[in-house]
Amino acid sequence: MRMRLMRGILINRGALAVPQYIKHHPLTRTHHMVAANRALCGGRYSTVAQHGNLTHLSDGNTEQKVGKRPFKKILIANRGEIACAIIRTARRLGIVTVSVYSEADRNCQHVAMADEAYLIGPSPSSESYLKMEKILEIAKLTGAEAIHPGYGFLSESSDFAEKVRDAGLVFIGPSAEAIKSMGSKRESKEIMVAAGVPCVPGYHGADQSYDALLKGSQQTGYPLIIKPTHGGGGKGMRIVRDPLTLQDELLSAQPEALKSFGNDEVLLERWLEKPRHVEVQVFGDQYGNCVALWERDCSVQRRHQKIIEEAPAPGLSPALKQDFAEKAVAAAKAINYVGAGTVEFIMDAETGEHFFMEMNTRLQVEHPVTEMITGMNLIEWQLSIAAGNPLPYTQDKIPCIGHAFEARIYAEKPEHNFLPDTGKLFHVRSPIITPHRLETGFQEGDEISSHYDPMIAKLVVHGKDRPQALSLLRSALAEYQIVGPSTNIEFLKSVVEHDQFAAGSVETSFIPSHHDELFPQRVVPxxxxxxxxxxxxxxxxxxxxxxxxxxxxxxxxxxxxxxxxxxxxxxxxxxxxxxxxxxxxxxxxxxxxxxxxxxxxxxxxxxxxxxxxxxxxxxxxxxxxxxxxxxxxxxxxxxxxxxxxxxxxxxxGTEGPQSLSSSGMGTLVSPMPATVIEVKVKKGDEVKENQVLCVLESMKMEINLRAGRDGIVGEVRAEKGKGVEEGEILVLLES
The missing domain is CATH 3.30.700 (Glycoprotein, Type 4 Pilin)
Structure with a gap:
């Protein structure tokens, strides 16, 4: 069934009655994907749809039938590159797709690519992509049988998973109970300990009073890390090295956790000085089967968020690889896990000692590197398993072919502490010569909005081994051109050219430890x-x-x-x-x-x-x-x-154009388009150097703006809840 708008009237080509407030966008242009060819996966492993059945080619000769086509129609409760990836796989399997979009995303790729697309609300995610009832309403109206949550937004909401199933639809993901048990870091660690999976020593207690946390910190020892018990992505996390700063860091971390995840509870864990972030992709089905699809290393991070991932993890012995896989499968089986999940471990880079960190009950951003080394389409697996099919492979049949890297291309300013950036993509030229796979939800002319995560694309390469894959990554980054918002491409080039990265000996403090080398003074030749x-x-x-x-x-x-x-x-x-x-x-x-x-x-x-x-x-x-x-x-x-x-x-012979008002020490200006969420001063207040004057929010990140010197507040232009542009004056100080 197709629909279209004609002269403002919704034309329904079928029996489905659709309310006028829901706007529909038909497919407006042919999908085009820059992807790896078969050679990137070794030319042997792929997945195809044939005669309505899913057929996996395990070695180019042996066929293994998985079952019937999963669904006739699904709704994708997400946006950007993950929504596009789901649409591509669904289309290949003959599944009709329904997208939802906010006002800011009217012209985005996931809207154009889907068979049907519906306006779901205003630009803020709280009024659009997080509106459970509206998503369910559209799913019912369109006749969707299942909902794929992607990642982020509602993907790890046990409430949403439960509501989907109560509505008689299939949630393409684990059970609400599994999501809930892993959503609380405290509960998840208790489950893991019972399952024999080692956890990082620390305080995981329910008593959240300062006295209890102080006592817990003394038992944990310093340095330690504060983590929210719910959520992830680096929000609400603080490293504490000095007991005297514990209270201040808690007062900062707990409100951030409450704002981001609706819960201000935290736990304390021992901080490893040279930790590696190693994670294992797992898949479970409804029949108790569970497999591990090798491991990934995600140690190159900024602000506790990954920017380069690779698979398999370098430098691990076969015994250590097997241990990671066995513990990950044990973790998944402990909660009867169904679908795609990732078990994250923290590993001491020097000793190899490793501990369970958390389990992400969804597909990960970095799943393409696992797809590249196994030749499997993990989204296809998700659809098949959600439809009730068993796992397509047993553990001993899952290959590991070569090596893969993923570099996340962000709209951000690395030289300014990785502040997110926004704006129109005036010029985009992806690599042409270097074999690669590009996952993106944007094209030239699109706008990077301040309302969502600033990731523009994921650049993925695959080689016969790590050195070849790294060479391809360097070449692909060298070819990639973006003009519009600032990006991290030049910074990524510095990372992949670094000797320590080339040696595979990186840990999560790699960027701050090598700051000067990764941020060389750039002089135009x-x-x-x-x-x-x-x-x-x-x-x-x-x-x-x-x-x-x-x-x-x-x-x-x-x-x-x-x-x-x-x-x-x-x-x-x-x-x-x-x-x-x-x-x-x-x-x-x-x-x-x-x-x-x-x-x-x-x-x-x-x-x-x-x-x-x-x-x-x-x-x-x-x-x-x-x-x-x-x-x-x-x-x-x-x-x-x-x-x-x-x-x-x-x-x-001309006067130059006048620039914006100076952002000197007496003038506080917005460093980027943002929303003012708190104004901490008023006219006449006496302030000290480095005092927080107002707080902005952009791209899900809070930014504290501080006084550049002592002074008296002469004028406050910032207003709580107001949107501001880059360079806009917020506070003026007098001497």
């Missing part, structure tokens, strides 16, 4: 400045403005001396002069070291530039954008991304 200046000259002479509107560059001045024309630009802090000569352009850069170079054989288009710079041939992509009235030129050259600001210089 003079050859890049020179070719940028010539690009501007060619653009001005041809009238080609590319993506940039009329702006500072349009006031480019040239001065004629007989038949010689001289162009001058201020690029970043450098003064660059270009003189047309035969057979090209002579470029000089005035600075500490005089740069003088002949650039010739120039070929340019709106975004591409090729030239001979001295003896070297340079090929670059140049994307112009405007930010706060200044032209920002994004240069992709020699596997690097440079951002150059083009300032109108005095020689250009």
């Amino acid at each position: 003079q050859d890049i400045l020179a070719q940028t200046a010539v690009f501007l000259v060619l653009r001005a002479e041809s009238g080609q403005k590319g993506l940039a509107p009329a702006g500072p560059w349009a006031s480019l001045v040239h001065r004629r001396f007989s038949d010689i024309r001289t162009f001058s630009f201020q690029l970043d802090s450098e003064q660059v002069t270009v003189n047309p000569v035969q057979p090209g352009y002579h470029v000089t850069i005035a600075g500490q070291d005089l740069y003088s170079q002949l650039i010739q054989n120039c070929v340019t288009s709106s975004t591409e530039f090729t030239a001979q710079v001295g003896p070297k041939r340079i090929q670059s992509t140049i994307i112009p954008t405007f930010v706060n009235g200044l032209e920002k030129l994004h240069i992709f050259s020699s596997s690097s991304h440079y951002v150059i600001t083009h300032h109108p210089s005095p020689l250009e």
Whole structure:
């Protein structure tokens, strides 16, 4: 059944009556996926739909029938790349898909790809993707037989799982009881201890008074980590090294846990100084069977959140691998687990000693690396098992082929403590030469919203071994281009080029331990400045403005001396002069070291530039954008991304555009688009340096804004609940 909107009237091509307030988007464009070919999985392991039955090709010859097609129609209660991945698998199996979307996601890929899509509410997730009753209402109206929760949002809500089943629908995931038992870290640890799975020493008691927690901290020892008993993702977690700071950290962690998970209870655990994060993918069916699909290492993290994952985990002996798998299966069987789950362990990088940390009762963001080394489609497994089929393989039939990496591409500013960023994706060019798999819910022209997680894509590669896979990851990152919001691509390049990462000897403190090496001072090479200046000259002479509107560059001045024309630009802090000569352009850069170079054989288009710079041939992509009235030129050259600001210089005979009000120590400005959730001061208040003046929330992260100096509050412009833009003034201090 297909529907469409015509002149504001909902046209129903079938017997289903749909209320007018639910808007429907039909499939508007053909799905396109940049994916790994069979060679990435060794060319042997794949899954196909054949004659209505699921058939798995285990070794290219042997077929094992799993059962009937799982469902006729499912609803996907999620967004972004995971919703797109579910739609792709469902379509291949002949299953009709229903998407839901918020107002901010009207034009997103999961809306266009689904057979049916319904508006579910305003942009905030609390008013859309977390609305259980609305999701169930749409599922019933559309005739969906099952609901796939994806990950995040309602995927680990035992209440939602129970409501789905009470409504007579299938929840594609574990039982509500299993979710509930693992949702509480306290209860989960009690279950694991009873099942013989070792847990990290610490305080897991129900008494949450400060006295009880203080006593628990003394028994645990320092350093320790505070963790919410519910939820994850790094929220509400604090490392405490000094007993004197315990109370302050609790006062910070508990409200954050309450806001994020609806529960402010915490536990205390011994903090391992060099821990590795190793997790095992498990799958259980309704017949008591359970298997482990090898392990993943997710130790490269920032803000307690993963950014690079790999499978299998490097440096583990066969005995240790087997021990991880056996403990993970024991953990799953202890709660009669059905569906996809991940058992997370923390391991001492030096001794190999490991402990149960938690169990995620859903599919993980990083599941593609497991798919790459096993050749299995885990979403297909989910659909099959939820329909009542047994596991397609026994433990001894699950292969481990080669090595895989996943790098999460985030809209964020790594150099500013990984603050999330937002904005339109002006330019996106995914890798072309390097074999890879790209999981994304966005394309060029889409908007990264402040309402949701800032992940843009997952870049996945697979090789015959770890060195080859790492080489492919480096190459793929070098090819990847994004202009719009800031991204972590350059930072990821630094990580994968690091010797310690290459050796496979990383732990969760890898980023802070190697901060200076991972954040080198970035200096734009003079050859890049020179070719940028010539690009501007060619653009001005041809009238080609590319993506940039009329702006500072349009006031480019040239001065004629007989038949010689001289162009001058201020690029970043450098003064660059270009003189047309035969057979090209002579470029000089005035600075500490005089740069003088002949650039010739120039070929340019709106975004591409090729030239001979001295003896070297340079090929670059140049994307112009405007930010706060200044032209920002994004240069992709020699596997690097440079951002150059083009300032109108005095020689250009124009005043430069005025920038935003200074965010000096007396002016508190928003570092990004956000919502004000708390204002802690009022006009006339006396404040001290580093005192929190207001709190913002963006992309599910709270940001404390602090005073840059002592002073008196002269003006408060921030209002609780109000949305603010990047650079907007919130508080002004007087001396």
